[in-house]
Amino acid sequence: MPFDVDAIRHQFPILRREFDDTALHYLDNAASAQTPQVVVDAVANHETTSRANVLRGVHHLAEAATQAYEDARRTVARYINADRVDEVVFTSGTTAGINLVAHSFGARLEAGDEIVISGLEHHSNIVPWQLLRERRGIELKILPPTADGCIDLARLDEMVGARCRLIAVTHASNVTGALTDVSRIVDAAQRVSAKVLLDGAQHIPHGTIDIQAMGVDFYAFSGHKAFGPNGIGALWARWSILEGMPPFLGGGEMIKRVTFERTTFADPPHRFEAGTPPIAQAVGMAAALDWIDDLDGEGVQTHLSALTERLLGGLHTLDQGRGLIKLIGPEGLQARLPVVSFVVDGAHPHDICQILDRHGCALRGGHHCAQPLMDHFDIAGTTRASLAPYNNDEDIDAMLNGLEDAMKRLL
Amino acid sequence: MSDDLYQQQILQHARDETNRGRMDDADATATVDNPMCGDRVTVDVKISNGTVAAIVHHTRGCVLCSASAAVLASQAKGQTVGELEAVAAWLNRLLKDDGDAEPAPHWQDLAIFGPVAKHRSRHACVLLPFDAATQALTEGRPQA
Numbered sequence: 001m002p003f004d005v006d007a008i009r010h011q012f013p014i015l016r017r018e019f020d021d022t023a024l025h026y027l028d029n030a031a032s033a034q035t036p037q038v039v040v041d042a043v044a045n046h047e048t049t050s051r052a053n054v055l056r057g058v059h060h061l062a063e064a065a066t067q068a069y070e071d072a073r074r075t076v077a078r079y080i081n082a083d084r085v086d087e088v089v090f091t092s093g094t095t096a097g098i099n100l101v102a103h104s105f106g107a108r109l110e111a112g113d114e115i116v117i118s119g120l121e122h123h124s125n126i127v128p129w130q131l132l133r134e135r136r137g138i139e140l141k142i143l144p145p146t147a148d149g150c151i152d153l154a155r156l157d158e159m160v161g162a163r164c165r166l167i168a169v170t171h172a173s174n175v176t177g178a179l180t181d182v183s184r185i186v187d188a189a190q191r192v193s194a195k196v197l198l199d200g201a202q203h204i205p206h207g208t209i210d211i212q213a214m215g216v217d218f219y220a221f222s223g224h225k226a227f228g229p230n231g232i233g234a235l236w237a238r239w240s241i242l243e244g245m246p247p248f249l250g251g252g253e254m255i256k257r258v259t260f261e262r263t264t265f266a267d268p269p270h271r272f273e274a275g276t277p278p279i280a281q282a283v284g285m286a287a288a289l290d291w292i293d294d295l296d297g298e299g300v301q302t303h304l305s306a307l308t309e310r311l312l313g314g315l316h317t318l319d320q321g322r323g324l325i326k327l328i329g330p331e332g333l334q335a336r337l338p339v340v341s342f343v344v345d346g347a348h349p350h351d352i353c354q355i356l357d358r359h360g361c362a363l364r365g366g367h368h369c370a371q372p373l374m375d376h377f378d379i380a381g382t383t384r385a386s387l388a389p390y391n392n393d394e395d396i397d398a399m400l401n402g403l404e405d406a407m408k409r410l411l
Numbered sequence: 412m413s414d415d416l417y418q419q420q421i422l423q424h425a426r427d428e429t430n431r432g433r434m435d436d437a438d439a440t441a442t443v444d445n446p447m448c449g450d451r452v453t454v455d456v457k458i459s460n461g462t463v464a465a466i467v468h469h470t471r472g473c474v475l476c477s478a479s480a481a482v483l484a485s486q487a488k489g490q491t492v493g494e495l496e497a498v499a500a501w502l503n504r505l506l507k508d509d510g511d512a513e514p515a516p517h518w519q520d521l522a523i524f525g526p527v528a529k530h531r532s533r534h535a536c537v538l539l540p541f542d543a544a545t546q547a548l549t550e551g552r553p554q555a
């Protein structure tokens with residue numbers, strides 16, 4: 001179906017909310033995207049027709065729940081073009097996925113082994129490796145950001161040495177919107193037989209990916225950033241790596257046989273899904289991924305590029321050549337997501353966002369869980385507008401009007 | 412459109428440079444961060460006979476945080492550690508009680524933060540300078 005923003009908006013009941021008679025302009029999609037009625041319905045339908053625990057019971061509902069849960073895994077595998085469905089491990093989100101890799105894959109690393117991350121990373125792709133450093137004595141090396149908020153890939157050869165075991169970087173920055181050139185990361189890793197993990201939290205709502213073509217080894221993402229429920233995400237790992245990884249969490253569902261003397265573990269993915277998983281949430285995430293996949297991808301991209309251009313142009317106009325508004329990220333439309341961060345000289349992001357809120361505009365101000373990146377630019381935080389297919393020209397214009405008001409009041 | 416958070420009094424305090432900066436010969440110093448937004452306040456104090464003899468703040472924060480730090484630094488001189496702790500506790504109640512609490516003596520200016528009560532995510536902005544001051548004074552308090 002050709003892209004029609006009004007038809008898309010109609011599917012998101014929350015967009016009809018008003019606050020003090022002011023229409024909602026939701027521009028905080030990089031934090032959490034809103035969810036369409038079809039996802040709400042999928043979750044409600046599961047809970048009212050198929051709710052039971054999975055992989056245990058023999059009764060009808062247990063069978064239906066297990067079927068729905070494993071169907072959801074197939075949907076995820078299809079969305080990312082995984083070679084095998086059992087390469088998809090359900091997690092509670094990106095953070096849990098990266099921690100799983102740090103604990104499980106990381107358990108085989110030795111003192112002096114190196115992991116390369118970047119200065120653009122979300123805390124969830126920094127702290128798990130720092131904790132691993134404390135446990136295993138590994139070294140962390142940091143690819144610095146460029147002046148326009150991308151990963152400085154020119155430093156790859158210098159950073160990726162013979163002891164490198166993993167390069168773990170974001171697929172797209174949650175702050176600057178910059179897309180990572182994955183092929184260069186993979187090439188650098190393969191030269192030293194290192195693995196590659198991508199934090200896909202920001203990229204996943206922007207359409208299907210081909211995990212096999214990308215040549216990476218781990219991919220972690222969350223459902224709530226892709227119009228799905230909270231508390232669900234997935235980690236994809238290449239089977240040849242996943243099958244040799246030790247369990248992280250122990251409990252029910254992840255075992256073959258338990259005795260007091262010895263326990264043997266289930267094969268992946270269930271080896272890594274201890275305890276009752278978020279079943280309805282998995283069903284909801286699958287519905288959300290199907291919803292994205294059904295969109296006119298080219299139409300969405302054209303629409304979001306136009307909105308990003310309108311936003312960037314509006315910021316430029318608002319600045320009036322005063323040099324007050326500074327972008328933290330790429331200036332153009334190439335190699336970026338519709339995520340735009342900026343600082344206003346003399347106005348704090350929280351104050352800007354508070355005043356924008358009075359205009360109905362929901363934006364995020366702060367460090368975006370990327371404090372090292374803020375330190376790199378010597379700022380406390382940024383104001384960030386992040387767009388989704390349901391955003392329209394009115395959202396951008398309301399934000400620019402609100403920002404003009406904020407600047408008048410604060411400067 | 413009215414927005415109580417950005418009334419003139421708060422903006423004026425936020426722009427007040429009087430007690431901003433660092434102190435080379437401080438008796439005690441504390442730096443606290445707001446993990447939610449990355450704001451940071453450093454408070455340096457000189458203590459004499461159990462009271463604040465001098466105080467400065469170095470604030471990297473929003474209007475609310477900067478204004479709170481300015482009020483703190485302008486009123487803290489001559490106060491005992493215990494009095495400042497009581498003011499910090501009162502400010503906490505002001506925010507939690509939706510502005511119904513009576514201002515503490517000598518600290519009437521803090522009443523301007525009453526409207527912040529309904530903005531839960533901003534409470535920490537107002538409290539951060541007081542957290543820094545309390546921490547510095549606790550460290551600088553003579554051992555019993």
